[in-house]
Amino acid sequence: MFRALQQLHEFATSYNLLLLLEGGARTLVLSAAGCVCGFVLGFALAVLRHTAAGWLLPARILGVVYVEMFRRIPFLVTLFLVFYAFQALGLDVPVFWVAVASTCVIGTAYLSEVVRAGFAAVPRAEWDAAATMNFSLLQTLRFVVVPQAWRVVVPPAFAFFLSFIKDSALASQIGVVELTFVGKIFNNRGLMPAIAFGSVLIAYFVISYPLARLGARLEGRLALSRAH
Amino acid sequence: MTPLLAAAGLRKSYGPLEVLRGVDVDVARGECLVVIGPSGSGKSTLLRCLNLLEPISGGRIVFQGEDIAEAGRRAPEIRRRIGMVFQNFELFRHLSALDNIALAPIRVKGEDRRAARERAQHLLAKVHLPDKSDAFPDELSGGQQQRVAIARALAMEPALMLYDEPTSALDPETVGEVLQVMQELAEEGSTSIVVTHEMGFARRAADRVVFMDAGAVAHAAPAARFFSNEAPERVARFLGKIEA
Numbered sequence: 001m002f003r004a005l006q007q008l009h010e011f012a013t014s015y016n017l018l019l020l021l022e023g024g025a026r027t028l029v030l031s032a033a034g035c036v037c038g039f040v041l042g043f044a045l046a047v048l049r050h051t052a053a054g055w056l057l058p059a060r061i062l063g064v065v066y067v068e069m070f071r072r073i074p075f076l077v078t079l080f081l082v083f084y085a086f087q088a089l090g091l092d093v094p095v096f097w098v099a100v101a102s103t104c105v106i107g108t109a110y111l112s113e114v115v116r117a118g119f120a121a122v123p124r125a126e127w128d129a130a131a132t133m134n135f136s137l138l139q140t141l142r143f144v145v146v147p148q149a150w151r152v153v154v155p156p157a158f159a160f161f162l163s164f165i166k167d168s169a170l171a172s173q174i175g176v177v178e179l180t181f182v183g184k185i186f187n188n189r190g191l192m193p194a195i196a197f198g199s200v201l202i203a204y205f206v207i208s209y210p211l212a213r214l215g216a217r218l219e220g221r222l223a224l225s226r227a228h
Numbered sequence: 229m230t231p232l233l234a235a236a237g238l239r240k241s242y243g244p245l246e247v248l249r250g251v252d253v254d255v256a257r258g259e260c261l262v263v264i265g266p267s268g269s270g271k272s273t274l275l276r277c278l279n280l281l282e283p284i285s286g287g288r289i290v291f292q293g294e295d296i297a298e299a300g301r302r303a304p305e306i307r308r309r310i311g312m313v314f315q316n317f318e319l320f321r322h323l324s325a326l327d328n329i330a331l332a333p334i335r336v337k338g339e340d341r342r343a344a345r346e347r348a349q350h351l352l353a354k355v356h357l358p359d360k361s362d363a364f365p366d367e368l369s370g371g372q373q374q375r376v377a378i379a380r381a382l383a384m385e386p387a388l389m390l391y392d393e394p395t396s397a398l399d400p401e402t403v404g405e406v407l408q409v410m411q412e413l414a415e416e417g418s419t420s421i422v423v424t425h426e427m428g429f430a431r432r433a434a435d436r437v438v439f440m441d442a443g444a445v446a447h448a449a450p451a452a453r454f455f456s457n458e459a460p461e462r463v464a465r466f467l468g469k470i471e472a
Contacts, residue, residue, distance in 0.1 A: 123316075123318065125314055125316060125318045126318050126320060126321075128281055128314070128318065129312070129314060129318035129319075129320075129377075130320075131281060132279055132281065132307070132310070132311070132312040132381075133308075133331075133332035133336060133380070133381075133384055134304050134307060134308040134332065134336045134384070135332065135335070135336060136304075139335055139336065143320075143331060143335055144320050147322045148320075148321060148322050
């Protein structure tokens with residue numbers, strides 16, 4: 001116990017705290033990039049897959065292949081794939097940006113399926129009805145589809161966001177100094193695991209708890225919005 | 229008089245399956261045209277082609293003097309003048325009856341919000357639902373939902389209304405109220421093409437009746453003559469079966 005207190009005192013240097021903060025920031029950026037970029041691109045992909053025009057067929061097939069492929073490959077393998085893809089293209093990209101690109105790739109594949117399930121909850125004929133009233137595709141999405149798909153999309157989307165924060169730890173495997181990596185550094189420096197990984201645990205909690213609260217609040221609001 | 233809408237040699241195939249094999253139909257301003265025929269004869273596909281929900285495989289559709297299948301970029305502008313009522317209503321479930329009706333006028337036509345909602349209220353009264361403006365679709369009976377859907381289509385002030393089996397998904401006791409609204413509209417001079425199995429409605433409201441079979445028009449005649457004893461044998465057999 002005494003040793004722990006002593007180590008805690010040792011641990012609380014500005015250097016260590018800064019490292020922890022930096023690692024936390026990297027984890028946050030990695031997850032946020034995957035979630036935001038993944039949601040935007042995933043949404044676009046879901047829209048593409050819902051179109052019916054003949055000339056878009058090749059694009060739809062590519063979309064299906066993309067989604068089915070990256071949902072089946074472990075995140076770690078995707079990291080290596082992206083890493084070597086950049087190398088093959090002769091691009092010297094820092095590992096952090098390799099990891100960011102990977103989270104976007106994965107996020108897009110998963111979240112497009114989440115959004116697609118939301119679209120599927122709106123009957124095809126309601127899209128037709130909107131079309132007969134001359135809504136453009138964007139208007140149909142904004143006024144007819146999204147308001148109804150939202151409640152189907154939000155719960156699994158937030159579940160994905162939260163699990164994604166944890167998955168971003170794999171980026172440490174290609175050398176990105178994010179939270180998990182920072183924990184290992186502390187541990188290697190001879191700090192007690194309880195302190196080394198305890199601090200990391202708290203940092204993960206600080207990042208994900210507000211997000212979980214936001215998700216719960218949104219779900220609550222969605223449930224209320226129909227109870228007029 | 230040139231018809232409001234005329235389709236000539238209309239063809240539609242899904243892959244090798246030929247659903248429409250050269251259909252000729254036309255409807256004059258103020259006329260109520262009823263399309264009947266056995267299931268799978270292409271009636272619904274015909275309607276979906278007429279307002280370009282389905283791209284056609286061949287033939288011409290002239291609406292208000294314009295070939296709409298060729299209109300390309302102008303197609304939406306033309307389609308705005310054709311209203312459609314679906315078998316399963318397809319009301320937007322997240323909006324109240326009033327908002328369902330006012331949405332397109334506000335968002336597509338850019339009408340003033342207050343004016344559009346006021347007009348929506350009038351349309352609700354017209355379909356005999358003046359006190360249902362705040363009701364959501366799942367709080368309305370099928371017949372009420374379909375009448376809201378009719379009001380929603382009317383809100384775009386279409387020159388032509390298409391009804392795709394509007395009463396097929398309804399409980400028998402609510403069929404009458406929907407048909408009554410449709411008949412009132414027809415009597416007011418609104419132009420419509422109605423796909424239906426309701427022969428009573430056809431007798432009362434139709435000006436002309438078209439009988440479709442296997443993707444083509446098998447018989448067409450003014451309503452009175454259509455239901456007389458001179459109808460061809462195939463039509464008489466169908467009528468006998470449906471009215472038995």
